[in-house]
Structures are given as C-alpha cells and as structure tokens.
Amino acid sequence: MRKRIIGLLMAFTLANSLVMLTGCGANATSDADLDHLGRVQRAGKLVIAMEGQWAPWTYHDENGDLVGYDTEVGRAIANKLGVQAEFIEGEWDGLFTGLDGGRYDCIINGVEITPERMEKYDFTTAYAYIKTALVVAEDNTDITSFEDLDGKLTSNSLGSTYADLAIKYGADVQNVDTLSETIDMVLSGRVDATLNAEVSFYDYLAEHPDAPIKIVALTEDASDVSIPLVKGSDNDTLRAAIDQAILELAVEGKLTELSEKYFGADISQK
Numbered sequence: 667m668r669k670r671i672i673g674l675l676m677a678f679t680l681a682n683s684l685v686m687l688t689g690c691g692a693n694a695t696s697d698a699d700l701d702h703l704g705r706v707q708r709a710g711k712l713v714i715a716m717e718g719q720w721a722p723w724t725y726h727d728e729n730g731d732l733v734g735y736d737t738e739v740g741r742a743i744a745n746k747l748g749v750q751a752e753f754i755e756g757e758w759d760g761l762f763t764g765l766d767g768g769r770y771d772c773i774i775n776g777v778e779i780t781p782e783r784m785e786k787y788d789f790t791t792a793y794a795y796i797k798t799a800l801v802v803a804e805d806n807t808d809i810t811s812f813e814d815l816d817g818k819l820t821s822n823s824l825g826s827t828y829a830d831l832a833i834k835y836g837a838d839v840q841n842v843d844t845l846s847e848t849i850d851m852v853l854s855g856r857v858d859a860t861l862n863a864e865v866s867f868y869d870y871l872a873e874h875p876d877a878p879i880k881i882v883a884l885t886e887d888a889s890d891v892s893i894p895l896v897k898g899s900d901n902d903t904l905r906a907a908i909d910q911a912i913l914e915l916a917v918e919g920k921l922t923e924l925s926e927k928y929f930g931a932d933i934s935q936k
Contacts, residue, residue, distance in 0.1 A: 703903040715770040718755035722928040746911035792890035804878035818858040828861035
C-alpha cells in the first residue's frame, strides 16, 4: 500500500509542478487572470466549508475551539498549499449550495463519493474510508438489516448519503442536522432508525456508554471520503495541489496519526 502511495506521490509531484508553473499565473495582475489555485494563493487562505457539529469529524471542544479529523486535515492541506485554512460552518444541505455559489473553495466534511455527486463535482483523491452503520434502539427487534427499512421512518440530513441509502431501501426520512439529534429521535421513538458513519457512532458511544442504541447492520464495502470542488478546468490545478497534499500527508503518516487520534483506528487506508 505504501509503495503504491509513494509511486502516486512522485507522479503527482511532477504533474503538480507543471500545472503550478503554467496555471497559477505568477505574473497575473488581477484575480481574473488567475485560476482557482492562483486565487487561493493570492488570498493566502483556503476557505473550507464544514458542519462543525459532527464529532469526531468536525466539532467544537469544551473550550469552544473547532477541532476534529476533518478540521485538522483541512489545516494540514492548507499548510501544504502554503496558505491558512479558513473554516465556514453551516448545515449539511447548505454546504453544497455555498460551494456552487463560490462562497467556499471546497468542502471537507466526510463527503463520500457517489455517482450522482460525480456528475456535478470533481473529487480529490480519497483521504478516508468508512462504512455506513444502521442504528436502532436497543429494544428494537423489528430491524436487523437494511432491507427491514422498507416502510420505516429514519432521521438523517436530506441529501446525505445516509438519507439516500435509507430511501433506497424504502424508508421515509425525517430531516435533522446533527448526529445527537438523530439519535435522540431514535431513543424517543419518533423514528425507527438512523444511518451514519460507523466510526461516528463508536465515538458517540464512547461519550455516552449507557446510550440504549445498537448497530444492527453495516454496508459491505467502505465508501471513499473525498473533497469536492466545482467542476471545471479552473479548478484543475487546485485539485492537483490538494491531491499531492493528501498523498504527502499519507506518506508522512499524518493521516494515520489523525485517524488514530480521533477514531481510535486508521481510516485513512482502505
């Protein structure tokens, strides 16, 4: 695995050197003369959208500071690009709207690659891999598999891969904003189940060991977690630079370090 990453890193280093020389417009006099990477470098910051309330990916600690796996990955990527990371928080369904409108340079928020999203967005190389878990109340015996969701009610953020998966199996989805909120709805009986990243549920149970919930099913394959950018040649050099940053962070062991810090396991490798 490491040999493959090193080989990719060498290729991306060469390619990125070329695009940065030709695409950033070092002699440009205005933003109109620059591509997206050039504008980021001129501004000195990479504007990153995230929810800020989805532990352990992106959340606020007891001091109110924004922390989490995605938060630290975002800072590390920005550092590789030679700029500062600027985080803008928002609800899930507004992140992509803001990206479309040019309010952010990218989204770093545990975004899984799907065929539908690939039609609209360009994705960087994956920096994490996760499975989706199906969670119900501890005393629920009606739901033991994804197939049992047919005709049931789940709570998830509309437009998320979790909501889409629930709908695929025949469930109706109640829109929510946070993981805590969705679990509260399961525990109160307002919904039958919820879906989310397996590692997020483990983190929740670590904080709430007595919570009467259980994981009854997992997706068979892990999904690729990546960083979406708006499609277009304007973003080619920025995507290449982020790809190189991710590969360097993988080779250096930084992604593994952050994964183990926030998840207790290495989710940076498939």
